Amino acid sequence: MSSLSTLPSSRATWRLGLAVAALVLGAALPAFALPGGGKTPRDIIDAQQPPQVQGVDVEEHLGEPLPLEARFTDEQGREVRLGDVLPKDKPTLLTLVYYECPMLCNLVINGQVSAMRELGLELGKDYEAITVSIDPKDTPAQSLERKRRHLQAMGKPETAAWHFLTGTEDNIHKLTEAVGYKYRYDEASKQFAHPAVVQVITPEASVSRYLYGTSFPTQDVKLALLEAAGGRVGTSFDRVVLSCFKYDGAMRRYGFYVFGFIRVGALLVLTALSTMLIYFWRRELKKGAAA
Missing domain, CATH: 1.20.5 (Single alpha-helices involved in coiled-coils or other helix-helix interfaces)
Known part of the structure; x- marks a missing residue:
C-alpha cells in the first residue's frame, strides 16, 4: 500500500527531472541548433544583458552599399570622402574601433595584423585596409600614431594602403548604420560597448563578408578577400582553392x-x-x- 501511494510522487519527480534536463540541454546547445535557427528576438536578448551592452550587435547587411559621400579626416588631417579612399579595383578590410579603447579594439586590430602578415596577398596591390574611429573625439594625430605602429608591425612603410580615419558623429553613424554595426556609449565608464568584427568590402563598395572575433584564421581572411574581389586578385590557384570552400553562416567561417x-x-x-x-x-x- 505504501509503495502504491508513492507512485504519483515518483512520476512527478521523474517529470520534473526531465524538465530540468531539457532546460540544461537547451542551454548547452549552440544557438544555431535550437528551433528557429538561433534567431532570438532582440528584446529577449537585451533583457538578458547588462544595460551597458544592450543593443550592441552586428546586423549583417550583405550586399548593401557603403555611404560613399560620408566625409572623414585622414591621418594627415585632410578631409576625404569615403568613396575617395575605397579602392575600385580591389577589396578592402574595414574595421571600426576607437583609439582610447582599453582592450577589445587593440585585440581586433592585432588579430587583423597577424592575419595580414600571413595572407600571401600584398597590401596595396591585392587589397587595402581602412580603419574608422567611432569616437568623434579621436584626432588625426592619433590616427597617424596608430597607422605607424601597425604598419611597422607588418614591416610595411608608412605610405602603405591602410587608411585611418576620424569623423563627426553624423558621418560615423552613416557608416555604422550602413554596415549594421551597433554600438553604444556608456557614460559611467566613458567607454564604448561595441562588437568585435572586421567587414570585407567589395571593389563596388558593398559589404561582402563579416569576420568575427579577435583572432582571424588566415585562410578565412584570404578566402573572404578573394570572394569579395570576384577573381580580380590572387593567383589562378587561389581561385581554384576558393571554389573548394564555402562560407558556413552558422559556424561563421569557411569550410571544405x-x-x-x-x-x-x-x-x-x-x-x-x-x-x-x-x-x-x-x-x-x-x-x-x-x-
Missing part, C-alpha cells in the same frame, strides 16, 4: 566544400582526357601523312 572539390576534380580529369585525345589524334595524323 565537397561539391566544389568534385567539380575541380572533374575539370582536371576532363583536361587530362582532352590532352590525351589531342596527343593521339596528332600522332595518327602524322602516321597518315607518312604513309
Whole structure:
C-alpha cells in the first residue's frame, strides 16, 4: 500500500527531472541548433544583458552599399570622402574601433595584423585596409600614431594602403548604420560597448563578408578577400582553392566544400582526357601523312 501511494510522487519527480534536463540541454546547445535557427528576438536578448551592452550587435547587411559621400579626416588631417579612399579595383578590410579603447579594439586590430602578415596577398596591390574611429573625439594625430605602429608591425612603410580615419558623429553613424554595426556609449565608464568584427568590402563598395572575433584564421581572411574581389586578385590557384570552400553562416567561417572539390576534380580529369585525345589524334595524323 505504501509503495502504491508513492507512485504519483515518483512520476512527478521523474517529470520534473526531465524538465530540468531539457532546460540544461537547451542551454548547452549552440544557438544555431535550437528551433528557429538561433534567431532570438532582440528584446529577449537585451533583457538578458547588462544595460551597458544592450543593443550592441552586428546586423549583417550583405550586399548593401557603403555611404560613399560620408566625409572623414585622414591621418594627415585632410578631409576625404569615403568613396575617395575605397579602392575600385580591389577589396578592402574595414574595421571600426576607437583609439582610447582599453582592450577589445587593440585585440581586433592585432588579430587583423597577424592575419595580414600571413595572407600571401600584398597590401596595396591585392587589397587595402581602412580603419574608422567611432569616437568623434579621436584626432588625426592619433590616427597617424596608430597607422605607424601597425604598419611597422607588418614591416610595411608608412605610405602603405591602410587608411585611418576620424569623423563627426553624423558621418560615423552613416557608416555604422550602413554596415549594421551597433554600438553604444556608456557614460559611467566613458567607454564604448561595441562588437568585435572586421567587414570585407567589395571593389563596388558593398559589404561582402563579416569576420568575427579577435583572432582571424588566415585562410578565412584570404578566402573572404578573394570572394569579395570576384577573381580580380590572387593567383589562378587561389581561385581554384576558393571554389573548394564555402562560407558556413552558422559556424561563421569557411569550410571544405565537397561539391566544389568534385567539380575541380572533374575539370582536371576532363583536361587530362582532352590532352590525351589531342596527343593521339596528332600522332595518327602524322602516321597518315607518312604513309
